[in-house]
Amino acid sequence: MAKEAAQDAPVVAVIGAGSFGTTYAKVLVDAGCDVLLWARRTEVATEINTSHRNGKYLPGVNLPRGLKATDHLQTAVEDAEIVFLAVPSQSLRENLQAMRHYLRRDAILVSLVKGVEQSTQMRMSQVITDTLDWDIEQVAVVSGPNIALEIAREQPTGAVTSSVNLETAQRVAKISSTPYLRTYINTDVTGTELGGVLKNLIALAIGIVDGVGYGDNTKAAIITRGIAEMTEFAVASGANPTTMTGLAGLGDLITTCQSPLSRNSTAGRLIGQGYSKEETTQEMSQTAEGITSVAPVLALARQRGVVMPIVEQVQMVLEGRMKPADLGPHLATEDEVPQPEMQLQDDAAPNFWQRVKAVFKGAKTSN
Numbered sequence: 001m002a003k004e005a006a007q008d009a010p011v012v013a014v015i016g017a018g019s020f021g022t023t024y025a026k027v028l029v030d031a032g033c034d035v036l037l038w039a040r041r042t043e044v045a046t047e048i049n050t051s052h053r054n055g056k057y058l059p060g061v062n063l064p065r066g067l068k069a070t071d072h073l074q075t076a077v078e079d080a081e082i083v084f085l086a087v088p089s090q091s092l093r094e095n096l097q098a099m100r101h102y103l104r105r106d107a108i109l110v111s112l113v114k115g116v117e118q119s120t121q122m123r124m125s126q127v128i129t130d131t132l133d134w135d136i137e138q139v140a141v142v143s144g145p146n147i148a149l150e151i152a153r154e155q156p157t158g159a160v161t162s163s164v165n166l167e168t169a170q171r172v173a174k175i176s177s178t179p180y181l182r183t184y185i186n187t188d189v190t191g192t193e194l195g196g197v198l199k200n201l202i203a204l205a206i207g208i209v210d211g212v213g214y215g216d217n218t219k220a221a222i223i224t225r226g227i228a229e230m231t232e233f234a235v236a237s238g239a240n241p242t243t244m245t246g247l248a249g250l251g252d253l254i255t256t257c258q259s260p261l262s263r264n265s266t267a268g269r270l271i272g273q274g275y276s277k278e279e280t281t282q283e284m285s286q287t288a289e290g291i292t293s294v295a296p297v298l299a300l301a302r303q304r305g306v307v308m309p310i311v312e313q314v315q316m317v318l319e320g321r322m323k324p325a326d327l328g329p330h331l332a333t334e335d336e337v338p339q340p341e342m343q344l345q346d347d348a349a350p351n352f353w354q355r356v357k358a359v360f361k362g363a364k365t366s367n
Contacts, residue, residue: 009034010175013080015095016112017044017069019057019148021086023113028084029064030173031177037069038076042227045069061152067173082108082172084142085124089289092124094132109134110161110172111141115197115289121296123193137165140172141189143196144247147262154180160247160278161185162192191239195248198233200264200290201297201311202226203256205327207268208317212325223257228342229308233297236304245331264290265334272324294318297314 005310008140010033013026017039025037046353047053048069052062070076077083077099092113103109111124122130125139144159151157161176161183163169173183186192202223209218230253232242243249256262265286270280277291294315301308316322 006079010081010102011079012036012084012175013038013076013077014071014080014084014086015099016040016086017048017054017057018086019054019152020146021110021134022048022058022063023148023152024084024086024176025067026061026063027176027178027181030176033175036076036080037067038073039069039071042071045071047286058149058152062151073099077107078102080104080107080108082175082304084112085128086112087126088114090118090292092127093117093131096128102131103132106138108138108140108168108172109141111193113289114143114193114200116197116293116296116300118292118296121300123190123197125189125193137163137168139163139189140168141193141196142172142176142183142250143192145251147255147259149180149261154178156180156182156186156202158182158247158251160192161188161246162187164189186243186246188236188240188243190242191234191241192248194234194237194239195230195252197245197289197293197297198230199226199256200250200254200288201260201294201314202229202230202253203264204268204271204288204290204294205310206257207265207270208272208314208324208327210265210322211269211272211329218328219257223253226310227253227354229306229310231299231342233304233306233308236269236306237300263288267291274324275319276320291318306321 012028012033012035014021014035014037017037022037025035028035037048044054047055048063048067052065070252085092087246111128113124116123117127125141128139129136140161140163142159142161145157147160161169161173164187166187169185173185179184189331205222206219227244227250230249231241233246235241258265267284270283273282294311298315300310313322313327317324317327357367
C-alpha cells in the first residue's frame with residue numbers, strides 16, 4: 001500500500017520507464033515520495049497516467065495512482081531534489097547531456113544502471129561527474145538482488161545505496177525503503193557499482209552452460225569461481241572485498257544467475273542454444289547489459305593485471321571463437337600447478353583482514 005505523499009515529501013524524478021525504472025518509481029511512491037517518471041515514448045507515459053500500467057515491461061502489475069509520467073525531460077527534472085537514472089548504460093551520457101540545463105544544481109543524482117561505458121570504460125557514477133561536472137558527494141548508486149518484476153509484485157528483498165558522502169547515502173536509502181524493500185548503505189561506490197557490472201558477466205556464462213544443457217555442478221563451480229574473479233577485479237580497482245560478499249556482490253550474483261527473469265542469464269541461455277550475439281539482441285526486448293560490458297571490463301582487467309578466465313571465455317563465445325559447449329572457465333589454468341582459490345594481497349584491504357583476525361580472536365576467547 002502506497003503512502004500518501006505529504007506536503008513536505010521529497011520531489012523525485014525517475015528517468016527511464018523500462019522495467020526497473022518503473023519499478024523503482026513505484027517503490028518511491030510507496031515510500032511516500034512525490035514522483036514523476038520520464039518515459040521516452042509518449043504512449044508509455046499515457047498508459048501509466050491513464051491505466052496505471054506499464055504492460056510491456058511489468059505485465060499484470062498495477063501501479064500506484066500517485067505515480068505520474070511525462071515524456072518531457074525538462075518537466076521531469078526541473079523541480080526534482082533527487083533524480084534517479086534508469087536508462088541503458090550506453091545511453092546514459094546522452095541522456096545526461098539532454099537534461100543538464102534543466103537540473104537543479106543541488107540535486108542528488110542516483111544511478112540505478114549496472115554497466116560500464118564502452119567508449120571510456122567509466123562506471124556510471126564516473127559518467128555522471130564527467131558529463132555534468134557534478135560534485136561526487138551529490139552522487140549515489142543503488143544495487144542489489146533486484147529483479148524488477150518481483151519487486152513490483154512486492155516480494156520482499158533488499159538493496160544497498162552507496163555514496164562517498166554517508167549523509168547522501170542515508171537520504172537516498174531512507175526514501176527508497178518500503179515494507180517490501182529494505183535499503184542498506186555503504187560508502188564503497190566502486191565496489192557497489194562493480195558488483196552490479198561483474199555479476200552480469202558471470203550470469204552470461206551461467207546462461208550459456210544452461211543453454212548447452214550442463215548441470216548444477218558446472219553452474220556452482222562457475223558461480224564460485226565467478227565471485228573470486230569479481231573480488232580480485234574489485235580489489236584491484238580500489239574496492240573493499242567485503243562489498244562482494246554483500247547485496248551488491250554475492251546477493252546480486254545469485255539472483256542474476258538463477259532467476260528465469262534475469263536478462264543476462266536469458267541472453268546467455270539463447271547463446272548456449274546456438275543463437276548468435278546479434279540474434280540474441282534482436283530476440284530480447286530489453287538490454288542485457290552484460291553483453292556490452294564484456295569488452296570494457298576485460299580491457300580494465302588487463303590494465304590492472306587481473307586474470308578473468310570466465311569473462312575471457314564468454315567473450316570468445318560471443319565472438320564465435322569458442323563453441324558454447326567448450327566453455328569451462330573453472331577448468332582453465334596456465335599449467336598443471338594447483339592454484340589458490342583467491343589471491344588478494346594483505347595490503348589491498350587491511351580493514352577486511354583486520355576484521356577476519358578479530359573474528360577468529362573473538363572465537364578463541366569465547367571458547
